[in-house]
Amino acid sequence: MSTQPIEITTPSILATIPSTAATFLMCPPKLYDVNYVINPWMAGNVHASSRTRAAEQWQRLYEAVSTIANVQLVEPQPGSPDMVFTANAGLERNGTVAISSFFHPERQGEEPHFRRWFELAGYKVIDTPRATPFEGEGDALFSTDGTRLFVGYGPRTVPSSHQALRKIWGIEVTSLHLTDPRFYHLDTCFAPLEGGYVMYFPEAFDQASLDKIEAFYPLEKRIIVAESDAVCFACNAINVDRTIILNNISSDLRHQLESRGFDVIEVTLTEFLKAGGAAKCLVMKLSQVMPDGRPAR
Numbered sequence: 001m002s003t004q005p006i007e008i009t010t011p012s013i014l015a016t017i018p019s020t021a022a023t024f025l026m027c028p029p030k031l032y033d034v035n036y037v038i039n040p041w042m043a044g045n046v047h048a049s050s051r052t053r054a055a056e057q058w059q060r061l062y063e064a065v066s067t068i069a070n071v072q073l074v075e076p077q078p079g080s081p082d083m084v085f086t087a088n089a090g091l092e093r094n095g096t097v098a099i100s101s102f103f104h105p106e107r108q109g110e111e112p113h114f115r116r117w118f119e120l121a122g123y124k125v126i127d128t129p130r131a132t133p134f135e136g137e138g139d140a141l142f143s144t145d146g147t148r149l150f151v152g153y154g155p156r157t158v159p160s161s162h163q164a165l166r167k168i169w170g171i172e173v174t175s176l177h178l179t180d181p182r183f184y185h186l187d188t189c190f191a192p193l194e195g196g197y198v199m200y201f202p203e204a205f206d207q208a209s210l211d212k213i214e215a216f217y218p219l220e221k222r223i224i225v226a227e228s229d230a231v232c233f234a235c236n237a238i239n240v241d242r243t244i245i246l247n248n249i250s251s252d253l254r255h256q257l258e259s260r261g262f263d264v265i266e267v268t269l270t271e272f273l274k275a276g277g278a279a280k281c282l283v284m285k286l287s288q289v290m291p292d293g294r295p296a297r
């Protein structure tokens, strides 16, 4: 693997983003690698990703996200190669962040680094208990109307962590059981989209969870993803207004999204798939304005 330094180029487009736009937290992949196996995608891929290619792919994603949102950066830290997947840092809403309590010891070292970033940025930080693992926005997604929090459980997050989230934000929580080890985080198989749509891979859930999804989203709002797209992390999509940014998908799925009015931007993310993540795992959504009232950049 190449050890050459990685330059992060700030896209000039950033200057044109209004401060009221969506904000995402990203972590440059300077120290990214597949160092251990904590999900099925990592098996056979230890040290098999190219840091140079990962840097190029991440840069493309960074540029694409910067055209629709503000981007904040957190410094990667030695010993935390998965820190690039900022979706797992925690869950933020209205200036309060519930910091993740990772299931695997391999990622627990990230917690203080993310915690420090949020404290310095002025957020109210709430620790979640080690005894009840919770992996942040990787497993917890708000409906786009903000009325409900969908939280996955099974491989990582435990259901007993959901009650704390309900209390923190006083929001209705719908717990969804993830039953396929390949789709070990909710954001790998489920994406609430603007316009009241949802894009998901049904086979990743048990029947009771599918019933809950169908109770919230009427038939005409459900975009069902086939297995061939699901394993390319199609559901791992970043959505701001009508724009969707995701890994490469089939022309059929692209057409389905476009016919509902979405602009689709595909960014090749092969190097991150080797760690079990893609577009949405590489960003964490933040409130538009920092808690101290400053615009978010």
Ligand code: ARG
Pocket: 038, 039, 042, 082, 085, 087, 088, 107, 137, 138, 139, 185, 187, 188, 275, 276, 277, 278, 280, 281
């Ligand atoms: N290797 C990381 C892990 O297994 C990938 C995390 C992907 N993140 C996500 N939000 N799905 O934890």
